[in-house]
Amino acid sequence: MRVIHRSGAIDAEDESPSAPREHVLATDVDVADSFWSQARGLMFRRSVPDEYALVFRFDEPDSRSLHMAFVPFPIDAVWLVDGEVSTVKRLRPWVGLGWGTADTIVELPAGAADGVESGDTVEVVE
Template sequence: MLKNVTRGTVVATRVRVADTFWRRLKGLLGTTALPIDAALILRPCNSVHTIGMRYAIDVLFLDKTYRVVKIVGRLGPNRLAAAAGAVMAVELPAGTAAKTNTAVGDYLELY
């Protein structure tokens, strides 16, 4: 589970962590959709791409303390996004950041 401890909201209940080269390389490629309650955490990671994907995602870039340093909402297919100072990225269904009121500066916690 991934919680926004600043806002007291649940960001995702089903979380996968991609912390090896091969898991990060695969990411969400080959998937048709990201379930509404799911998240993929890529670490280490300070940039993502949606090349080859068919749907938009939200991306939260986090620093080493799990503080949100950048939010990219509704990143469409075949796009790139990066954040200076980020050490991990959280890929979420499009609209999740707004729905959970997640903002830059918020702290997240992985359970």
């Protein structure tokens, strides 16, 4: 499983959209697919590998929050609605909070979502 980011780049010379750029954000992907795995998230882990992602899928878009209680390292969080990025935020260890509208949330190591912006697409590929 992989997490792929696609952005519509802007050509600096004529300011027109160019072909989308594709970048692999993660190749080691876990899916939090139960109530307990979603509740636990990344809590109690000491770290995550550079190519890691934890994906939370929900039935429909809604306001979703994340907390960093018992997570001792920073992460990047990406909120998605139908694959389109609605919010991106770096969350601080232990005290970070974030929220956005999403039907999918992707948690990544800090720095992995650099360059991901609202309106881009992120896809989890089997």
